[in-house]
Structures are given as structure tokens and as C-alpha cells.
Amino acid sequence: MNKFRSHNCNEVRKKDVGNEILLAGWINKKRDHGNLLFIDLRDNYGVTQCIVEKKNPHFRELEKVQLETVININGKVVHRSEETVNKELETGEVEVEIESFNILGTCKELPMPVFSDQEYSEEIRLKYRFLDLRRKKIHENIILRSKVISFLRNEMNKLGFLEFQTPILTSSSPEGARDFLVPSRLNPGKFYALPQAPQQFKQLIMVSGFDKYFQIAPCFRDEDARSDRSPGEFYQLDLEMSFVEQEDVFKVVEKLLVNTFKKFSNKKLLFEDFPKISYSDALLKYGSDKPDLRNPLVIEDITEIFSRDDVSFEIFKKLVKSGSKVRCIVTKNTKDKPRSFFDNIDKWAKNEGASGLAYFTIDKDKKIVAKGPVGKFFSEDALKEIIKKTKAEVGDSIFLSCDKQKELERITSLARDKIAKDLDLVDENIFAFCWIVDYPMFEKDEETKKINFSHNPFSMPQEDIEKINFDNPLEILAYQYDIVCNGVELSSGAIRNHVPELMYKLFSIAGYSKKQVDDKFSGMINALSYGAPPHGGIAPGIDRIVMLLANEKNIREVTMFPMNQNAQDLLMNAPSEVTENQLKELNLILKLKK
RNA sequence: GGGGGUGUAGCUCAGUUGGUUAGAGCGAUCGCCUGUCACGCGAUAGGUCGAGGGUUCGAGUCCCUUCACUCCCGCCA
Numbered sequence: 001m002n003k004f005r006s007h008n009c010n011e012v013r014k015k016d017v018g019n020e021i022l023l024a025g026w027i028n029k030k031r032d033h034g035n036l037l038f039i040d041l042r043d044n045y046g047v048t049q050c051i052v053e054k055k056n057p058h059f060r061e062l063e064k065v066q067l068e069t070v071i072n073i074n075g076k077v078v079h080r081s082e083e084t085v086n087k088e089l090e091t092g093e094v095e096v097e098i099e100s101f102n103i104l105g106t107c108k109e110l111p112m113p114v115f116s117d118q119e120y121s122e123e124i125r126l127k128y129r130f131l132d133l134r135r136k137k138i139h140e141n142i143i144l145r146s147k148v149i150s151f152l153r154n155e156m157n158k159l160g161f162l163e164f165q166t167p168i169l170t171s172s173s174p175e176g177a178r179d180f181l182v183p184s185r186l187n188p189g190k191f192y193a194l195p196q197a198p199q200q201f202k203q204l205i206m207v208s209g210f211d212k213y214f215q216i217a218p219c220f221r222d223e224d225a226r227s228d229r230s231p232g233e234f235y236q237l238d239l240e241m242s243f244v245e246q247e248d249v250f251k252v253v254e255k256l257l258v259n260t261f262k263k264f265s266n267k268k269l270l271f272e273d274f275p276k277i278s279y280s281d282a283l284l285k286y287g288s289d290k291p292d293l294r295n296p297l298v299i300e301d302i303t304e305i306f307s308r309d310d311v312s313f314e315i316f317k318k319l320v321k322s323g324s325k326v327r328c329i330v331t332k333n334t335k336d337k338p339r340s341f342f343d344n345i346d347k348w349a350k351n352e353g354a355s356g357l358a359y360f361t362i363d364k365d366k367k368i369v370a371k372g373p374v375g376k377f378f379s380e381d382a383l384k385e386i387i388k389k390t391k392a393e394v395g396d397s398i399f400l401s402c403d404k405q406k407e408l409e410r411i412t413s414l415a416r417d418k419i420a421k422d423l424d425l426v427d428e429n430i431f432a433f434c435w436i437v438d439y440p441m442f443e444k445d446e447e448t449k450k451i452n453f454s455h456n457p458f459s460m461p462q463e464d465i466e467k468i469n470f471d472n473p474l475e476i477l478a479y480q481y482d483i484v485c486n487g488v489e490l491s492s493g494a495i496r497n498h499v500p501e502l503m504y505k506l507f508s509i510a511g512y513s514k515k516q517v518d519d520k521f522s523g524m525i526n527a528l529s530y531g532a533p534p535h536g537g538i539a540p541g542i543d544r545i546v547m548l549l550a551n552e553k554n555i556r557e558v559t560m561f562p563m564n565q566n567a568q569d570l571l572m573n574a575p576s577e578v579t580e581n582q583l584k585e586l587n588l589i590l591k592l593k594k
Numbered sequence: 595g596g597g598g599g600u601g602u603a604g605c606u607c608a609g610u611u612g613g614u615u616a617g618a619g620c621g622a623u624c625g626c627c628u629g630u631c632a633c634g635c636g637a638u639a640g641g642u643c644g645a646g647g648g649u650u651c652g653a654g655u656c657c658c659u660u661c662a663c664u665c666c667c668g669c670c671a
Contacts, residue, residue, distance in 0.1 A: 033634085034627035049631070067621085084629055092631090109622060111604060116620075116632085118606050123663055176671040196671080223670045456671050492671090565664065 004072050004104070010046025012091050016077040023048060023096060024072035024104065026134065028115050032063055039098070041073065044139075048091045050075065052098040062101060068114055068131070070105035073098045122556070127570040129561055141558050145546045148264055149216055152237050152542075155256055161214040161239060166201035168194060168218070174512075174520050175457050177221035180232070188587040194220035197539060199458065200524045202240040203496055206535040207527045214239040216542065224565075227554045228488060228544060231567035234555075236491075237545075240537030246479050246495055249536050250274075250435065253483065253491070257540070261431055264549045270294065270432040274483070278438040284327075287413025289439075292487030293432035295420040299327050299412045300390045302400075310379035316358075316402045326402045327412050329419060330390050334397040335361045335371075341422065342372070345399065348418055354401060354411040361397040362387065368394070406446075417487075431485055431548065438462070439480040442473045442509060453510050455480050458503075458524075459494035460536075465502055473509045483540065485548060493538025500528045 005024040012021065028042035035054040039062065040047050050073055052062055065071065075096040086092035112124050114134045125132040133139060153163065172179045172193035179193035195201070197219045205213045217238040225231040241249060258272050270293065282289050285298050305311055306320040316326055334341070342359050349357040360372035368383045369375065378386070392398060399419065401411050420426050441461055443454040451473055459478040461468055468476060479495035497503050503525060507517045517525055546558040556562040563569050583590065 029631075031630045031633050032627085033630065036628040036630080038630055038633085040631070047631095051629085053628070081629080084631085086631055089631080109604065113605065113621065116605085118620085120605070121601090121663065124605080173671085177669075199671085221670065224668085226670090227665070229670070453671055458671085566662095 008045040009041050009043040009048045010090055012048055012077055012094055012096065014079070014093055017079055017094060019077050020074060020099075021077055021096065022072060022074045023050070025070065026114075027065060027067050027069050027071060030063075030065075030067065037063055039073075041071070042134075046090055049080075049086070049089070049095040050098050051095050056098065058098070058101060062098070065103065066107045066109070068107040068110055068134075069103060070107070071101050071103050073101040075099045122564060123570065126556075126562065126564055129571045133560065138557060141546070141550045141552065142560050144264065144550055145542075145558050145560075148260065148546050148549065149542065151260060151263060152256070153216065155259065156214045156237075156239070159212070159252065159256075161212040162210055163214055163216075164205060164210070165215065166195070166198040166205075166217070170195050170201075173200075174516075175453060177223050180220045180222050183586040183588055185585055196221050197236060198238055199456070200521065202238060202537060203458065203498075203524055203532075203535065204527050206240055206242045206496075207498075207530070207532045209242075209533075211242045212240075213537075217539070222567075225563075225567070228547065230543065230555050230559055231563050231565065235542040236539040237542055238537070238539045240535060242533040242535045244495070244534070244536050246437075246481065246536065249493060249495075249538055250481075253493075253538055253540065254433075257433065257483070257490075257545075260545070261549065265431070265551075268430045270430045271434070274433040274435050276435040276437050279436055279440065280438070282436050283409050287327075287409040287411075287416060288487075289436050289482065290484045290487055290489045291434070292417070292426070293434055293484075294426045294428075294430055294486055295416060296425055297329050297331070297416045297420050299329055299416060301325060301327050302386055302389055303327075305382055305386055305389070306402075308379075308382055308385075311377060311382045313358075313374060313377035316400070319402050324402050324404055325408055326400060327408055328386075328390060328398050328400045329412065329416055330392045331397045331399070331419060331423060332393075333395045334423070335363060335395045337397070342397070345415070345419060345422065349401070349411065349415060352411060352414055354403070354407075357411075357415060358400040358402075359397055362392055362394050364394045372397075374400070433483060433485045436482040436484055437480075438477045439482075440474060441476040441478040441480075441506065444474060450511065451509055453506075455492065456494050457507065457510065458496050460497045461502070461506070465499065470505065470509065479536065481538070483538070488544055488548060489541075490544055490548075491538050491540035493536065495534070495536035498528055498532040498534055500525055503528065 001022070004022065006022040009023060009025045023041055025041040025043035028040040028047055031038040037052050037059065039050045039052070041050050052059055073096065075098040077094050078097055080093060080095055110131065111128055112120050112131060114131055133142065156163070169182060169192040172181065172191065173196070176196050179196065182192040182194065184190045184192060198215065198217050202213055215238045217236050218233055219236055220233050223231070241252070254274055258269060261269060277291070279289055282291055284301060285291070287299055303320055303325040306313065306317050306326055311317065320326060346356045346359065358374045360370040360375035360378070362383065363369050363371050367380050368387070369380070370378050370383055386392065386398065390398065399415060401408060401415065403411065440454050441459065442451050444450070445452055455478070459480040462477045462479055481493055482489055483491040497506065504514050504517055543555050543558060547555055550558050552558055561569065561571065568574065
């Protein structure tokens with residue numbers, strides 16, 4: 001037995017009654033009855049109630065000890081009387097009669113309470129993260145994170161994947177996010193970049209013949225934060241496999257995620273075989289490439305209805321003539337919803353920058369009619385056509401929006417969420433996974449009209465090289481895929497392009513010369529010329545997986561030491577200024593914007 | 595870079611139409627209390643109302659500027 005403790009704070013049970021024990025931990029809570037003092041002692045494992053009476057010579061001293069002071073006590077384990085058993089506590093049938101104690105770590109007046117369910121500002125939580133992390137919920141989240149990572153690592157090992165580390169100081173790449181740069185002392189004027197992902201390294205590992213690789217990989221991207229996106233750094237379960245097709249990757253990852261989510265959550269999985277939705281379908285049916293499939297609402301395109309002569313909705317008809325589209329969302333059996341339900345949604349849409357959401361409800365007397373402000377614009381035949389197209393029924397309502405495709409996707413996607421929320425259609429108690437597949441290789445920047453890679457420039461186009469129509473680059477689809485769960489993008493992956501000539505060709509479409517490709521991707525393009533196996537992989541985001549499992553809406557709740565929105569670490573005071581000498585060694589001169 | 599929200603005691607918050615000395619709970623300090631588990635009771639201390647400027651006889655409250663935190667857009671192969 002060591003000098004601090006014989007048991008942890010969640011171990012003592014009835015069987016220990018009568019024994020002298022040593023406990024160590026933080027003072028979670030005191031209840032001082034004047035002649036009787038209760039002390040809840042807390043550690044990583046739990047809480048044990050300790051008790052001391054006035055006759056004990058240490059009583060006065062213990063009464064004065066601050067909360068969150070670290071002490072150890074020795075004392076005798078005793079039964080609690082039946083009325084005083086605490087069922088909330090695993091150790092609640094017993095308590096420890098303190099005989100003596102030591103203060104191991106004193107505690108000043110707390111800037112924020114530890115034992116409290118109150119919420120605190122991020123600022124104080126991050127500044128005193130070590131206190132925040134003592135609190136039950138986040139403490140458990142971080143433990144969950146550890147367990148999830150161990151589990152993933154173990155599963156990967158079982159599947160025959162080898163874990164390798166890849167460099168943290170590497171080279172800047174032209175595609176993708178902004179890099180974090182590190183100046184090189186030995187190479188004046190040159191910079192390393194922190195890896196945005198070990199993308200090129202994992203491909204090199206495949207070219208090196210290792211067959212199956214994984215890593216719990218830190219990734220660094222200098223982009224602005226969101227609630228589900230830490231500034232600076234995050235972790236991926238990075239994996240890559242040789243001699244695989246898309247389906248082989250799917251099989252591995254699907255099973256891995258199903259096992260993980262079943263093990264660490266009680267929520268139901270809506271699909272154990274993840275549905276595969278093409279990128280273009282996703283944008284049509286959900287307005288987004290990260291649809292929340294818990295939401296049953298689906299968007300339908302009914303543009304063609306507005307070229308009919310028996311539809312007199314002139315505003316939409318005019319817009320359609322000039323290239324806009326009309327899409328709609330059908331809500332089941334909403335004919336008895338009050339006017340305010342519809343008007344609120346219309347008002348909400350206007351607030352979101354749309355021109356509003358038109359709506360009508362399908363009803364039937366002798367014939368099918370549309371009720372609502374725009375109902376009168378549709379003939380019975382037109383309504384029948386809409387019903388056929390959207391599978392709507394009498395009693396359903398239809399919300400319509402008309403705009404240019406991109407804006408229309410944006411607003412219908414938001415409307416889908418909003419309407420589902422108002423109608424309470426989303427079951428919070430399930431996980432709905434899906435694959436988004438068939439991403440286009442390229443996209444057009446609407447402003448510059450330039451063709452860019454839409455996702456990963458190293459992805460393999462789907463056609464045979466000879467059949468690819470390079471004159472229509474926007475039509476080229478790639479073996480590129482995402483996993484989405486409950487509307488959260490969890491991973492991105494691809495079958496990689498391992499053919500150098502094809503790589504040069506694709507980069508040339510995005511405006512890179514052969515020389516630029518050779519310069520920027522020298523390691524990889526060179527490696528591909530010396531016997532590269534076909535290979536592919538994916539990289540599920542660990543922080544987001546844990547966020548979903550912990551039922552949290554913010555990534556900082558599952559990150560031990562996160563930075564704030566301005567990418568500052570308030571605890572360690574980073575980033576910070578450096579000395580003149582450090583700058584000089586690095587051949588740097590600061591020229592700050594005023 | 596842009597838009598929204600928030601900012602009052604150590605912490606969480608209230609503060610009316612602009613009106614006397616800015617309040618509560620928790621925490622801290624002191625006192626009382628032998629069965630609590632959010633113990634209870636009493637008292638005390640604790641405030642640049644984020645900062646600066648303006649309007650006004652008078653500003654926590656209205657206006658302008660600015661800062662911090664946060665959410666969103668842009669960005670995130």
C-alpha cells in the first residue's frame with residue numbers, strides 16, 4: 001500500500017466495513033453541521049462521503065479547508081444507517097469516519113465552482129481548463145474519447161492495419177486549407193508546414209509496400225473555427241489500403257463505425273448498411289452534401305410544372321423562364337396546422353435571405369383543390385401532376401421555393417431542417433449514417449470562372465483513362481466519398497490516382513503545369529513512377545465521432561485543451577511573442593499591420 | 595473580411611418608461627447548528643455596470659465608436 005491511498009474514491013463498499021483505509025482526492029463538497037462535518041472526497045473514479053465529529057482534534061482544521069483542496073484521510077469504513085444511504089452514489093451504502101488527514105495540495109478561492117451544473121463562459125472555462133476538466137460531464141467526455149481511441153486502435157490492429165507515425169514538420173501544399181508555417185533555422189527563408197493531413201505520406205506508405213496503414217493522426221489547418229471545427233488542430237483516424245476498390249474501403253469503415261457506435265452509445269443506428277447517395281442526388285433531395293437522414297423530409301424538383309398554361313403563378317413562371325428552378329418540400333397531414341405555422345416558416349425564410357416560402361395545402365371537395373395564399377394559381381390537373389411527382393396526398397402541404405440552383409439548394413436545405421424542427425420530425429435518439437459518393441472531380445469558381453479540384457486532387461476519376469472526356473472536366477466524377485452522420489460530415493476519402501500521367505493531366509485542367517506539380521508534389525509524383533499499387537483510404541474525424549457519441553453540439557466539449565475562436569490557448573497563453581534573438585536566429589523581421 | 599447574440603459582484607444571473615444609495619442565488623469571511631448528500635439559519639465583505647465618447651438636470655438603461663467571448667457566412671483539397 002502506498003502512502004497516499006489504499007483505495008480510490010469509488011471502491012469502498014459494504015465488504016470493507018470495519019477496515020482502516022487511506023483515501024486521497026479533492027474536496028468536492030462540505031456539509032458542516034457544526035458538530036458534525038460531511039466531506040465528499042472525489043477522484044477520477046468517484047465520490048466517497050467522509051465524516052468527522054467535533055470530538056476529533058482535527059475537526060476545526062477540517063472545517064476550514066477550502067473546496068478543491070487535495071487531501072488524504074485515514075479512517076474506518078462504517079455502514080450508513082438505512083435512512084442515510086445515498087442511492088445516487090456507488091459508495092452510498094458506506095462512509096468513512098475520518099481519524100486524521102493531510103493536505104497534499106492547497107487550493108485558493110476558486111474562480112469558478114467545480115461542483116455545479118451551472119454553465120460558464122468559454123473564456124473562464126478555457127483559462128482554468130484544469131478546473132473545468134474536473135467537472136463530471138466534461139471529465140467523462142474526455143474519458144470517453146480515450147476509450148473510443150483505444151477501441152479504434154484495437155479494431156484496426158485486429159484488422160491487420162499497421163500504425164505508423166508520419167512527419168509533423170513537412171512541406172506546404174498548394175491545394176486545400178491555409179497552412180501553419182514553421183520557419184527553418186538551418187534553411188534561412190524557408191518554411192516547413194504542419195500537415196493538413198498525412199495525405200501524401202500515407203500514399204507513400206502504400207507505395208512502400210506496407211499494404212494497410214492507419215494512424216490517429218493530428219491534422220493542422222489554419223482556418224476559422226465553427227462549433228464542430230476546432231481552430232488549428234484536430235485528429236483523424238487516417239487509414240489507407242492497397243489493391244482495393246471503393247467497396248473494400250466501405251466494408252472496413254462501415255463495420256468499424258457500426259461497432260464503435262454500438263459499443264459507445266445507446267442510440268439506435270437507422271442503417272447498419274449505410275445508404276449510398278450520389279453527390280448530385282444529395283444536393284437535389286436534401287440541398288446539401290451532408291444531409292441529416294433522421295429528417296424524413298425530401299426536396300422535389302417541380303420546375304416543369306411552371307411551364308404549364310394552367311398554372312398562373314406568374315412570378316415563379318417568369319423566374320423559371322430566366323433559368324431559375326422550383327423545388328418543394330411536402331409535409332404529411334398538415335392541413336389542420338394553424339395559419340401561424342405556415343406564416344412563421346415563410347417569415348423565417350425571408351429572414352434567411354430568401355424571397356419567402358410559398359405554400360398551399362391539398363384538399364378535396366368534389367375535386368382536388370389547393371388552399372392557401374398561392375393555391376388559386378394551380379388548376380386541378382396541375383395539382384394532380386404535382387401530387388404524382390411528389391407523392392403528396394390530400395391533407396398534405398407543399399412549401400415552394402424558386403431561385404437559381406445554388407441559392408435554391410441553400411434555402412431548401414435550411415427549410416428542410418426548419419420545417420422538421422417545427423413539426424418535431426427528427427428523432428434525437430438515432431444515428432443516421434450515409435455515404436455520399438460520386439463527387440465531381442472539378443468545380444467551377446463562379447466568380448473567377450476558374451476550374452478547381454472540388455475535393456481531393458489525388459482522387460481517381462471513375463472512367464477508364466482512355467474514355468475520360470477531358471473537354472468537359474465538370475462532368476468527370478471521382479471515386480471520392482464522404483461519410484455523413486446526423487448531418488455531420490464525419491470523413492472524407494477516395495480511391496487515389498496512382499497513375500502519374502493522369503495526375504499531370506488532371507492538374508493541368510486545374511491550371512497547374514507539369515513543373516508546378518513536380519515542384520509541389522515531388523515526393524509523391526516521383527514515387528508513383530516507381531511501381532505504385534492501386535490504393536485508397538479514408539479518414540474519419542475522431543473529434544466529431546466522439547462529439548456525436550457524447551451527444552455534444554460543440555467540439556470543445558470533447559477536446560481536452562482547445563483553443564478559442566481566435567485560435568488562442570488561454571491557458572498556455574499561445575500564440576505569444578518571441579524574443580528578438582529567436583527571430584534573428586530564424587532570419588525573420590516582423591512587419592506588423594497597424 | 596461580413597452578419598447576429600452576449601458582456602452588471604469571484605461564478606450564474608435580475609435590473610421596469612432614463613430617476614434616490616445597482617440587487618438575488620452560489621462562492622468567500624465570521625457566528626450558530628450531530629445525519630447531511632444542492633444541509634439549514636444569521637451576519638459581513640465584495641461593483642470602473644467590458645472600455646471610450648455623446649445626448650440629458652440625471653445613463654446599467656438611449657446614441658456612436660471600440661474591445662472581448664460566442665454562433666453563423668466567407669474559408670475548410
